[in-house]
Amino acid sequence: MNEYFDSERFIEDIPKILPQLSVTFSIVGISIFLGTILGIIVAVLRIKNIPILHQILGIYISFMRGTPLLVQMMIAFYGIPLLIWNLFQININDWSPVVFVDIAFILNEGAFLGEIFRSSILAVDSIQTEAGYSIGMTKTQTFLRIVLPQSIRMILPSYGVDIIGVFQNTSLVFTVGGVLDIMGRAKTIGTATGHTLEAYLVVAFTFVIISLILRFVFYLINEKIRYESKIKVDKRKKHIENL
Amino acid sequence: MAFDLENFLKSLQEAINYLPVTIKLTVVTFVFSLIIGSVIAIIRNYNIPLLSEFFAFFVTVYNGLPLMVALVIYNLLYMNYYSRIASFFHISKAISDISPIYVGYFALIMSSSCIYSETIRGALKSIDKLQYEAGYSIGLNKFQTLRRIIIPQLIPVALPGLTNNLVGTIKGSNLVSAIGILEVMGGAITPCAISYSYLEGYLAAAVVYWGFSAALEFLIKRGEHYGTRYRRSLA
Numbered sequence: 001m002n003e004y005f006d007s008e009r010f011i012e013d014i015p016k017i018l019p020q021l022s023v024t025f026s027i028v029g030i031s032i033f034l035g036t037i038l039g040i041i042v043a044v045l046r047i048k049n050i051p052i053l054h055q056i057l058g059i060y061i062s063f064m065r066g067t068p069l070l071v072q073m074m075i076a077f078y079g080i081p082l083l084i085w086n087l088f089q090i091n092i093n094d095w096s097p098v099v100f101v102d103i104a105f106i107l108n109e110g111a112f113l114g115e116i117f118r119s120s121i122l123a124v125d126s127i128q129t130e131a132g133y134s135i136g137m138t139k140t141q142t143f144l145r146i147v148l149p150q151s152i153r154m155i156l157p158s159y160g161v162d163i164i165g166v167f168q169n170t171s172l173v174f175t176v177g178g179v180l181d182i183m184g185r186a187k188t189i190g191t192a193t194g195h196t197l198e199a200y201l202v203v204a205f206t207f208v209i210i211s212l213i214l215r216f217v218f219y220l221i222n223e224k225i226r227y228e229s230k231i232k233v234d235k236r237k238k239h240i241e242n243l
Numbered sequence: 244m245a246f247d248l249e250n251f252l253k254s255l256q257e258a259i260n261y262l263p264v265t266i267k268l269t270v271v272t273f274v275f276s277l278i279i280g281s282v283i284a285i286i287r288n289y290n291i292p293l294l295s296e297f298f299a300f301f302v303t304v305y306n307g308l309p310l311m312v313a314l315v316i317y318n319l320l321y322m323n324y325y326s327r328i329a330s331f332f333h334i335s336k337a338i339s340d341i342s343p344i345y346v347g348y349f350a351l352i353m354s355s356s357c358i359y360s361e362t363i364r365g366a367l368k369s370i371d372k373l374q375y376e377a378g379y380s381i382g383l384n385k386f387q388t389l390r391r392i393i394i395p396q397l398i399p400v401a402l403p404g405l406t407n408n409l410v411g412t413i414k415g416s417n418l419v420s421a422i423g424i425l426e427v428m429g430g431a432i433t434p435c436a437i438s439y440s441y442l443e444g445y446l447a448a449a450v451v452y453w454g455f456s457a458a459l460e461f462l463i464k465r466g467e468h469y470g471t472r473y474r475r476s477l478a
Contacts, residue, residue: 004323066456067449068414071428075449078442082246164307171309175421183312197319204312211307 010198013189017202020185023098024170027181030102032163035109042114043121044143057114064111069104070172076104077176097178109166116158120151153225160218164211171207182206250440254431254447261430262451268344268416268426272351273409279352280359285389287360288367302357311418314350318422321346347419355412362408366401367393399467406463410456417452427451 046057064072077100081093124147132142174184186203190196283298325338370393378388420429431448435441 062457063449063453065410066414066453066460068417068428068452070417071445071449071452074445075442078445082442168307168309171311172418197316197323200312200316200319204308204316207309207312208304208307212303215303215307 005197005201006195009193009195010201013186013199013202016189017182017185017199018206020180020182021206023179023181024167027098027102027105027170027173028163028167031105031109031166034106035113035166038106038110039113039117042110043117046114046118047121061111061115064108065115069108069169070175072108073101073104073172073176076100076107097176098173101173101176101179105166105169109162112162113159116155116162117151120154120158121147123154124150156218156225157222160214160222163218164214167211167214168207171203247438247440247443250434250438251443251447253434254440254444255450257433258427258431258447258451261425261427262455264424264426264430265413265416265452265455268347268351268419269409269413271348272355272412272416275348275352276355276359276412277405279356281363283356283360284363284367287364289385298360302360305354305357306361308354310350310354310415311421313354314347314418314422317350318343318346342424343422344419344424346422347416347424351412351415351419354415355408358408358411359405362404363397363401365404366397369400370396402463402467406460409459409463413452413456413459417448427455 042057042061045053077097080100080103081091081095084090084092128146128150129142132146137145170181171183173179173181174187180188182203186196186199189199283302287295287298289295321343322338325341329336329338374392374396375388378392383391417426417428420426425433428445428448431451432441432444435444
C-alpha cells in the first residue's frame with residue numbers, strides 16, 4: 001500500500017485549487033456588497049416601526065437566523081426557478097447555480113447585517129439626532145451626516161467578524177451541484193485522481209490563512225478608528241508626566 | 244412544476260422523525276463544548292504559562308477552519324486509519340459496525356469548543372479585577388473565588404452570547420449529513436429521491452429547524468430571568 005498522504009501531490013494540488021478562489025471571492029464580494037445595502041434598508045425600516053412591515057421583517061430575520069444556510073441555499077436553488085416560472089412563465093432552470101447561491105447569501109447577510117446595523121444605529125444617543133434637528137437639518141440629513149457616521153464605528157468590529165463568517169460559509173456552496181469553488185474543485189480532484197486528502201488539506205490551509213489575514217486587517221482597522229480611547233490614554237500619560 | 248403539499252407533509256414527517264438525532268447532536272456538542280470551552284477560557288484568563296499560549300494559538304487558527312472542511316478531512320482520516328488503529332488496540336469491530344456519528348461529534352465539539360471559549364473569555368474579561376481581590380481578601384482560594392464569586396456573575400453576561408452559539412450549533416449540526424449521518428435535513432430529503440420534490444423536502448427541514456431554534460431561544464429567554472436574579476435585586 002502506498003503512502004496515504006503525499007507531499008508531492010499536496011504541492012501539485014495547490015495551483016489547481018487556488019484559481020478557484022476567484023469564485024469564492026466573487027460570492028463573498030457580491031453577498032457583502034448587496035447584503036450591506038439590504039441590511040441598511042432592513043435596519044432603517046425596522047427602526048421606523050411601520051406596522052405590518054415590521055412583523056414581516058421580524059419573521060424574515062427569525063427565519064434567516066433560525067435555519068441553516070445550507071437549507072436556505074437549497075431552497076433558493078430549487079424554489080426560485082419554480083417561483084419565477086409560476087409568476088412570469090420564464091424558464092430560468094439553465095441559469096448558473098452560482099446565481100442562486102448568491103441570492104441565498106445576500107438574503108442571509110441582509111438579515112444578519114440588518115440586526116448588526118439596527119443595534120448600532122440605536123446605540124447612537126438620541127441627543128445626536130436632536131442636535132441635528134436643532135441646527136435645522138432634515139431627517140435624512142441628520143441620519144446620513146450625524147447618526148450613520150457614528151454608528152459605523154460601532155458596526156465595524158462585528159462587520160469584520162461577519163465577513164470572515166461569510167468567507168468560511170462559502171465552504172458549503174459546493175453541495176449545490178455545479179458550483180466550483182475551492183471546495184468543489186478539491187472534490188473533483190478527488191474524483192479524478194482518487195486522492196482526496198491532499199486536496200482538502202490545501203483547502204483547509206487556504207481557509208485558515210485567508211481568515212487569519214482578514215482578521216489581522218480588521219484588527220488594524222479597528223485600532224485605527226478607536227479615537228476616543230487613544231485620546232484618553234494620551235491625556236492620562238500627559239497628566240502623569242505633569243505630576 | 245408545482246409545490247406539492249403531499250410530498251411536503253411526507254418530508255415533514257421524516258424530518259420530525261429525525262429530530263431526536265439533531266437534538267442529540269446539539270445537546271452532546273453543547274455540553275462537551277461548554278466544559279472544554281470553559282477550561283480553555285479559564286486557562287487563558289489566568290495566563291497559565293505554555294498552556295495559555297498554546298490555546299491562544301490553537302483557538303485563533305482553528306477558528307479559521309470552516310466546519311465543513313474539518314468534517315470532511317476528519318472523515319477521510321477516520322475511514323483510512325481506523326483499521327490500523329483498531330488492530331493496534333486489538334479492537335475487533337469493523338468500521339462498518341461503527342456509526343460515523345462519532346466523527347461528527349468530534350468535529351462539532353472541536354469547533355464549538357473554540358467558539359464557546361471565546362464567548363466565555365469575553366464574559367470573564369468583563370468581570371472586574373476587584374471581584375477576585377475581594378474573594379482573596381476574605382480568605383477564599385483561587386478555586387473558591389472562581390466558583391462562588393466569578394462564575395455566578397459570569398452566567399448572565401455569557402448567556403446571550405451562548406444562546407447565539409447554541410443556535411449556531413443547531414444550524415451547524417446539519418453539516419454532518421455530508422458524512423452520511425441522517426438528521427433533520429438528511430431525513431427530510433430521503434423521500435425526495437423518488438418524487439424529485441427537493442424543494443418540499445428542504446422547506447420541511449427549514450420548518451423543523453426554525454421551530455426548534457425558536458423554541459430554544461424562547462426557553463432561554465425565560466431562563467435569563469433566572470440567571471439574572473442576583474443582578475436585578477441590586478438594581
